[in-house]
Amino acid sequence: MQEIITNLIQASESKIILVVLDGLGGLPAKEGPYKGLTELESAHTPNLDALARSSACGLHLPVGYGITPGSGPGHLGLFGYEPKRYIIGRGILEAVGLGMEVKNTDIALRCNYATMKDGLIVDRRAGRPPTEVSRKLTERLSAEIKEIDGVKIFFAPGMEHRFAVVMRFQDPLPEDASSLNDTDPQREGMPPLKLVPQSPNAERTADIAEKLISKAVEILKTQERANYILLRGFSEPPKMQTFKEAYGLKALAIAAYPMYRGLASLIGMDSPEVKGDIDEEIEFLNAHYSEYDFFFVHIKKVDSYGEDGNFEAKMKKIEEFDRALPKILNLKPDVLIITGDHSTPSIMRSHSWHPVPVLLNSKYVLGGLSEGFSERECFKGELGVIPTTALMPLALANSGRLKKFGA
Amino acid sequence: MQEIITNLIQASESKIILVVLDGLGGLPAKEGPYKGLTELESAHTPNLDALARSSACGLHLPVGYGITPGSGPGHLGLFGYEPKRYIIGRGILEAVGLGMEVKNTDIALRCNYATMKDGLIVDRRAGRPPTEVSRKLTERLSAEIKEIDGVKIFFAPGMEHRFAVVMRFQDPLPEDASSLNDTDPQREGMPPLKLVPQSPNAERTADIAEKLISKAVEILKTQERANYILLRGFSEPPKMQTFKEAYGLKALAIAAYPMYRGLASLIGMDSPEVKGDIDEEIEFLNAHYSEYDFFFVHIKKVDSYGEDGNFEAKMKKIEEFDRALPKILNLKPDVLIITGDHSTPSIMRSHSWHPVPVLLNSKYVLGGLSEGFSERECFKGELGVIPTTALMPLALANSGRLKKFGA
Numbered sequence: 001m002q003e004i005i006t007n008l009i010q011a012s013e014s015k016i017i018l019v020v021l022d023g024l025g026g027l028p029a030k031e032g033p034y035k036g037l038t039e040l041e042s043a044h045t046p047n048l049d050a051l052a053r054s055s056a057c058g059l060h061l062p063v064g065y066g067i068t069p070g071s072g073p074g075h076l077g078l079f080g081y082e083p084k085r086y087i088i089g090r091g092i093l094e095a096v097g098l099g100m101e102v103k104n105t106d107i108a109l110r111c112n113y114a115t116m117k118d119g120l121i122v123d124r125r126a127g128r129p130p131t132e133v134s135r136k137l138t139e140r141l142s143a144e145i146k147e148i149d150g151v152k153i154f155f156a157p158g159m160e161h162r163f164a165v166v167m168r169f170q171d172p173l174p175e176d177a178s179s180l181n182d183t184d185p186q187r188e189g190m191p192p193l194k195l196v197p198q199s200p201n202a203e204r205t206a207d208i209a210e211k212l213i214s215k216a217v218e219i220l221k222t223q224e225r226a227n228y229i230l231l232r233g234f235s236e237p238p239k240m241q242t243f244k245e246a247y248g249l250k251a252l253a254i255a256a257y258p259m260y261r262g263l264a265s266l267i268g269m270d271s272p273e274v275k276g277d278i279d280e281e282i283e284f285l286n287a288h289y290s291e292y293d294f295f296f297v298h299i300k301k302v303d304s305y306g307e308d309g310n311f312e313a314k315m316k317k318i319e320e321f322d323r324a325l326p327k328i329l330n331l332k333p334d335v336l337i338i339t340g341d342h343s344t345p346s347i348m349r350s351h352s353w354h355p356v357p358v359l360l361n362s363k364y365v366l367g368g369l370s371e372g373f374s375e376r377e378c379f380k381g382e383l384g385v386i387p388t389t390a391l392m393p394l395a396l397a398n399s400g401r402l403k404k405f406g407a
Numbered sequence: 408m409q410e411i412i413t414n415l416i417q418a419s420e421s422k423i424i425l426v427v428l429d430g431l432g433g434l435p436a437k438e439g440p441y442k443g444l445t446e447l448e449s450a451h452t453p454n455l456d457a458l459a460r461s462s463a464c465g466l467h468l469p470v471g472y473g474i475t476p477g478s479g480p481g482h483l484g485l486f487g488y489e490p491k492r493y494i495i496g497r498g499i500l501e502a503v504g505l506g507m508e509v510k511n512t513d514i515a516l517r518c519n520y521a522t523m524k525d526g527l528i529v530d531r532r533a534g535r536p537p538t539e540v541s542r543k544l545t546e547r548l549s550a551e552i553k554e555i556d557g558v559k560i561f562f563a564p565g566m567e568h569r570f571a572v573v574m575r576f577q578d579p580l581p582e583d584a585s586s587l588n589d590t591d592p593q594r595e596g597m598p599p600l601k602l603v604p605q606s607p608n609a610e611r612t613a614d615i616a617e618k619l620i621s622k623a624v625e626i627l628k629t630q631e632r633a634n635y636i637l638l639r640g641f642s643e644p645p646k647m648q649t650f651k652e653a654y655g656l657k658a659l660a661i662a663a664y665p666m667y668r669g670l671a672s673l674i675g676m677d678s679p680e681v682k683g684d685i686d687e688e689i690e691f692l693n694a695h696y697s698e699y700d701f702f703f704v705h706i707k708k709v710d711s712y713g714e715d716g717n718f719e720a721k722m723k724k725i726e727e728f729d730r731a732l733p734k735i736l737n738l739k740p741d742v743l744i745i746t747g748d749h750s751t752p753s754i755m756r757s758h759s760w761h762p763v764p765v766l767l768n769s770k771y772v773l774g775g776l777s778e779g780f781s782e783r784e785c786f787k788g789e790l791g792v793i794p795t796t797a798l799m800p801l802a803l804a805n806s807g808r809l810k811k812f813g814a
Binding site for chain 1: 411776791799801813
């Protein structure tokens with residue numbers, strides 16, 4: 001489908017804003033003052049409700065019926081990339097989540113500090129060192145290991161025993177260059193697993209990784225606990241068209257959390273660092289509105305409170321967005337989409353499989369079917385329940401960026 | 408999609424009940440006291456209506472728009488197997504419908520008694536013998552033909568001139584081993600058609616079948632009319648994962664009619680014989696509730712009355728189920744789905760292509776969108792119109808049996 005869309009793209013001066021309230025969809029509270037109502041239904045959202053009444057409303061299904069999406073598949077779908085086709089590997093997700101840049105010549109992996117004794121892994125997490133301690137170790141590795149056999153090596157510190165590594169090769173990688181097993185034996189008292197390339201094209205990667213382990217062990221040898229590193233989740237960025245190639249859109253990602261900037265950067269969106277929360281993000285949007293065609297505005301904490309099981313805080317974060325919404329409406333975008341990347345019902349304290357409410361506002365919608373912005377009102381809307389990947393084509397069509405198909 | 412689901416399965420203690428009111432969906436009566444109302448709308452169903460109000464409601468489409476499903480595709484879809492991909496051959500369906508066990512080393516076929524004279528088939532149905540007469544003939548064949556060249560032969564009597572045969576080979580069959588034509592010439596006054604293997608792998612099957620005909624003819628030679636047998640519908644069970652392999656579920660089929668036990672046994676569900684109707688089936692469910700994860704409860708007569716064109720009897724059978732429903736609700740399953748395998752509108756006296764009303768009850772639904780359980784109320788529900796194969800993933804998700812897809 002994306003190929004068909006790409007062939008229909010035509011130039012336009014129009015502007016599209018996609019606001020992602022992460023984990024927006026919810027379920028009714030089982031008790032308390034909001035019993036029977038979802039977070040969105042409980043929230044006082046006069047601006048969203050008014051907008052929903054004149055918008056195309058519906059729900060979107062990120063991966064499939066019953067399937068709970070992670071953040072990767074959730075966002076790829078919103079950007080119009082089929083999430084069952086483009087899989088983001090664990091190493092890549094970890095690297096972009098720690099704010100690392102990832103290019104198409106790169107292999108990324110997740111690493112653990114571990115404790116080795118007499119050739120056996122006696123603690124797979126090196127006693128969970130405090131983050132400020134492990135950060136210093138990672139900085140040292142980073143200072144001393146810059147390149148191995150012409151491959152640039154980048155490190156990013158993570159929480160406790162975790163860090164990420166990006167290997168940047170000089171040329172685009174051959175197929176299956178990241179087909180390598182984890183070295184983590186998964187059980188303590190075992191030696192680390194040997195790296196066994198699953199494809200001849202992974203032999204060079206294995207060689208670099210072996211040398212990385214040796215160099216790190218040499219640097220860490222005076223450490224009592226963090227004297228070894230385990231490697232996991234070798235992966236390459238999925239081979240995808242950039243957003244510009246797919247849709248002709250110059251796109252800006254506005255996200256306070258590195259993971260979402262990283263996901264956007266995988267498809268070539270500009271993803272500068274943004275500090276703050278809703279107000280700062282919308283200020284940033286206003287400041288750069290003339291420079292781009294497409295704006296992805298990511299608001300994280302709706303999901304965070306859902307994952308905490310904090311119904312009221314999730315509700316209040318939605319209300320906070322509602323108060324800020326006029327500052328987006330004042331920009332008068334040709335298309336404004338407000339939705340989530342998946343549902344995170346507070347009663348479940350986790351992502352869920354439920355379809356996600358969405359409103360699409362443009363000059364070219366019916367409207368008048370939903371009385372407000374909520375899961376139940378969206379079921380009455382003109383979009384119905386659609387695959388998440390349908391949203392980008394609808395955004396492009398509503399912004400005058402798609403030609404007719406066939407004569 | 409089933410592959411993705413299988414990869415996401417996680418263990419759980421949860422219980423799922425799937426109640427299939429065969430042929431549930433209907434159409435409005437054209438006249439009489441229920442004019443303008445469907446069977447479900449006419450039925451007094453306070454328990455179903457209350458349940459629908461707090462459930463996810465919708466309709467499911469078994470095969471595709473406008474396609475009227477047989478019982479095989481209807482049930483495969485409910486079990487999450489794509490019915491356009493897994494085709495149940497006529498011989499297999501006949502055999503399981505007559506209560507025969509079918510294994511993955513088996514070829515099944517439908518047979519007719521016929522009358523042969525001077526090498527020509529003069530009556531393709533041997534004068535439609537009474538069932539009790541033909542049953543005795545089939546018992547005689549069964550007693551005298553137990554094995555041919557190491558292949559075990561099983562017989563099951565059917566109605567009038569019909570019976571079924573299962574050939575049980577010693578090893579799993581090579582591809583296309585059942586690619587054999589029917590011997591029925593379709594017109595009287597013609598010789599039976601010769602068996603011509605459509606593939607080298609079907610040569611042995613053809614040889615066994617020729618010998619089966621010879622042996623049967625020898626046994627039947629004193630019969631005036633039923634002195635020959637015609638063979639049709641050679642087929643093997645479709646190569647499908649078992650329900651346990653696909654979903655990790657230990658499943659029990661509770662069905663009074665052998666065909667539905669047989670369909671369930673094709674995917675490895677336990678399918679013991681159950682006598683009686685709704686009450687006896689629900690009693691059986693209660694008796695075995697601790698032993699399984701998944702329960703398929705099949706209620707046949709809703710469809711039977713629909714096929715008879717008996718609107719009121721179909722309606723009353725639905726009411727009878729409604730009265731029994733509390734005995735299912737008392738079990739407090741984690742997920743309860745109530746639906747049909749297809750629609751059987753009384754005014755059509757046949758299966759139809761119309762989507763089938765469904766309700767799914769669990770802790771994790773919105774609810775509140777449908778005011779009762781009927782075709783028209785289900786169209787207002789949160790499920791919308793979904794493919795039948797979406798129901799199993801939804802059941803698994805709602806019962807906590809699916810992990811997140813992607814990170």
